[in-house]
Amino acid sequence: MIKVLRVDDRLLHGQVAQSWTSFYHIDKIFIINDEVENDEFSKVTLNLAKPKNVELLFYELAACRDALLDALENDDRVMVIVENFSDAWQLHEILPTIHSINVGGYRNKSDKEAIVLNRFVILRKEDIEICQRLMNKGVKLEIRQIPAEKEQLIDLSEVRHGTG
Template sequence: MAIELVRIDDRLIHGQVATTWSRNFNIEQILIIDDKTKGDPVAASVANYAVPADVKVIIFGVAQFGEVIKKTEIKKKTMLLFTNPMDILYLVGQGLKITEVNAGGMRFNGNRKRLSKAVSVTEEENKAFNDLISNGIHINVQMVPKDPRVDYRTLN
């Protein structure tokens, strides 16, 4: 597979993702994997306009992408973009082969515990991160590529 980056960012595509991350990894396509976005034509339209013209954006529902990875090899340099770690954990259970997840944007609110400036988690998200770690997947927290990478286990 040509998955270059697996990122969690609850804002999905915005300036950092569209330019900094996609350029840093020479991304050819961004696959947004999120049920809510899949069902929202306005969000889909905005996502396509936010990226450089040479980067393709495709939006999948979570279960839908689980079926795709069973049948299709990803050949282009790809960023998988999620809003939460539970969806990644589900897809790992469906056969998604990854070694690392970048957590870069999980906003704070009253139901979340702040772990860093950019990452706040619910109990369910924290459990999913720890389950991913138990599956041998490294979780790093990093807003932009120039920031230091912080091991999630040191924040938890």
């Protein structure tokens, strides 16, 4: 079963690996990212961050459908991590039963028109549009670095005024 879908521009790092896997008793982490799937150095580096008792699997976005559908059906507790909102949207198209997305870190500092939600989450106009589409489908978008933090729901009502 898929316990959490996370958007994090760093993908997997110590904080995520330890806190989220412990909180949800995660058995497997799926990193869905086309670049990482084809980069052995990145795979080795990301494997260093995972807890010993957790399996880390890598998939390209176009090739993850069967693995995700299997994860829904079996007893393994799975965490899915993507790097951006575009990938999260595509995963939601594959798995419309996803009703919540955790946003960890998403820092688009190079975009001068980006909207700062907090120090960890900075959204570009196209991210805001994707977030709105997800929320229109009933998906809750919550910002939390670790499970112990109070969740901050993404509220686009004020943001939309600034993006015209």
